[in-house]
Amino acid sequence: MRPIVNQCPRYKKFAKALAELCDDLAKQMALDAEGATRMFKVVVKGAASQADATRAARAVANYDLVKCAIHGGDPNWGRIICAVGSAGVKLNPNKLSLRLCSGQACKLGDITVLRNGAPAKFDAKRASKVISKKEHTITIDLGAGKQSDFCYGCDLSAEYVRINAEYHT
Numbered sequence: 001m002r003p004i005v006n007q008c009p010r011y012k013k014f015a016k017a018l019a020e021l022c023d024d025l026a027k028q029m030a031l032d033a034e035g036a037t038r039m040f041k042v043v044v045k046g047a048a049s050q051a052d053a054t055r056a057a058r059a060v061a062n063y064d065l066v067k068c069a070i071h072g073g074d075p076n077w078g079r080i081i082c083a084v085g086s087a088g089v090k091l092n093p094n095k096l097s098l099r100l101c102s103g104q105a106c107k108l109g110d111i112t113v114l115r116n117g118a119p120a121k122f123d124a125k126r127a128s129k130v131i132s133k134k135e136h137t138i139t140i141d142l143g144a145g146k147q148s149d150f151c152y153g154c155d156l157s158a159e160y161v162r163i164n165a166e167y168h169t
Contacts, residue, residue, distance in 0.1 A: 095143020
């Protein structure tokens with residue numbers, strides 16, 4: 001096979017397949033965490049910089065209170081926004097928005113829970129159904145720029161805590 005030396009069609013096909021493979025492996029790792037029952041994708045849009053987008057997405061995905069709320073099926077947007085706030089990223093409080101979506105196909109549709117910095121009216125039972133799915137997406141718009149990034153995370157269940165509390169080196 002000839003080596004790929006430029007961004008020809010073969011390069012683009014390979015790059016797309018490699019990205020899909022890596023994305024699938026990342027999802028499998030999140031779902032394979034000891035005791036995890038749900039995985040979620042945090043998408044951050046409207047960031048002032050790429051670094052801010054990455055930092056905010058990781059902050060939400062790694063925030064224990066968000067992980068616990070997701071395990072409990074609680075669409076607690078306050079915990080999500082608290083995680084964003086703790087990331088130290090630039091944001092516009094008057095443009096800050098948050099949506100929930102079930103899976104890639106958004107079968108239950110996007111549910112906006114925070115719009116332009118204010119709580120939105122939403123069906124809490126429907127939002128809880130989205131958060132309770134095995135996979136869902138949290139999309140946050142920081143309203144501060146045009147950069148975006150994402151991060152995967154998993155819930156924090158009692159089983160996860162038990163397994164890791166009993167683990168000794």
